[in-house]
Amino acid sequence: MGTILDGAGLAKKIKGELHEKVKKLNKKPGLVVLLLGENPASKVYVKHKEMDAEEIGFLSKIERLPVTTTEEELLDCIERYNQNDDYHGILVQLPLPEHINEEKVLLAIRPEKDVDGFHPMNIGRLVSGNPLMTPCTPYGIMELLEEYKIELSGKTAVVIGRSNIVGKPIATLLTAKNATVTIAHSKTKNLAEVAKSADILVVAIGVAEMVDKSFVKKGAVVIDVGMNRNAEGKLVGDVKFDEVAPLASFITPVPRGVGPMTRAMLMKQTLEAFERTL
Numbered sequence: 706m707g708t709i710l711d712g713a714g715l716a717k718k719i720k721g722e723l724h725e726k727v728k729k730l731n732k733k734p735g736l737v738v739l740l741l742g743e744n745p746a747s748k749v750y751v752k753h754k755e756m757d758a759e760e761i762g763f764l765s766k767i768e769r770l771p772v773t774t775t776e777e778e779l780l781d782c783i784e785r786y787n788q789n790d791d792y793h794g795i796l797v798q799l800p801l802p803e804h805i806n807e808e809k810v811l812l813a814i815r816p817e818k819d820v821d822g823f824h825p826m827n828i829g830r831l832v833s834g835n836p837l838m839t840p841c842t843p844y845g846i847m848e849l850l851e852e853y854k855i856e857l858s859g860k861t862a863v864v865i866g867r868s869n870i871v872g873k874p875i876a877t878l879l880t881a882k883n884a885t886v887t888i889a890h891s892k893t894k895n896l897a898e899v900a901k902s903a904d905i906l907v908v909a910i911g912v913a914e915m916v917d918k919s920f921v922k923k924g925a926v927v928i929d930v931g932m933n934r935n936a937e938g939k940l941v942g943d944v945k946f947d948e949v950a951p952l953a954s955f956i957t958p959v960p961r962g963v964g965p966m967t968r969a970m971l972m973k974q975t976l977e978a979f980e981r982t983l
């Protein structure tokens with residue numbers, strides 16, 4: 706049985722450290738989350754972010770906007786927070802309603818306040834090896850790998866999934882740590898065979914328990930980013946945990962793996978954004 710990478714435990718430790726730092730500050734770092742409409746999953750995510758921010762001692766605000774908000778109104782709202790020195794991090798909860806152009810919205814956030822790390826300038830800086838803000842999920846995975854002193858240099862990594870928020874940036878970060886990275890996706894041939902070549906396997910697909918033991922080399926490190934509901938309504942990852950864990954050297958559980966690390970990194974980047982303004 707592989708060692709469980711305890712994301713929840715590490716996230717708690719990081720948030721505790723952030724709280725200690727914030728206590729000593731004369732001014733509170735501020736995080737505003739813009740939430741459009743009533744998407745139930747988004748409402749839960751935003752509530753968690755608010756709880757984390759308050760626990761750490763940030764100035765925390767949820768700007769709730771009706772689903773009928775126009776693109777122009779949303780852009781105006783973002784601009785107000787770009788100009789507001791009390792808020793160091795701005796996050797627009799995705800997905801947005803269809804009448805709003807997501808790219809335009811992400812471009813409107815000042816890169817220095819883009820704590821989600823999705824602004825094209827921040828993506829460009831990440832790729833060029835000079836990151837300012839890093840997408841939180843890949844950032845959290847790298848922190849987890851570092852905490853458990855998992856060697857990456859010279860290792861073979863396979864990332865399944867090529868989204869802008871997980872697959873592509875984690876591949877970039879692993880490459881920066883000298884892993885040799887393959888990005889696989891829905892058009893990859895012989896996917897299980899490709900995955901089986903990995904010393905480090907990162908799975909970010911969004912299909913419940915798709916990755917079984919036939920994808921995993923003995924001794925591999927398995928990072929499961931997926932968050933899915935199975936037929937019984939239970940939260941499960943993209944990896945068949947019970948089948949894969951005995952083969953892996955390290956493995957993240959779902960829940961309590963990558964998810965809590967994502968939240969912790971959002972808080973860390975908010976404090977970093979604040980510190981850069983001093």
Ligand code: NDP
Nearest residue numbers: 842866867868871890891909910911930931932963964967
């Ligand atoms: P996307 O839907 O944006 O991307 C999914 C990727 O998986 C795509 O590149 C797609 O390939 C690939 N894919 C889909 N089906 C298959 C398949 N059958 N075989 C191989 N590849 C496939 O998802 P995200 O990256 O946003 O999220 C992935 C998962 O991670 C989801 O479960 C999501 O909920 C979770 N997540 C968890 C977070 C956390 O904090 N724990 C944060 C963000 C996401 P193609 O490009 O060819 O379509």
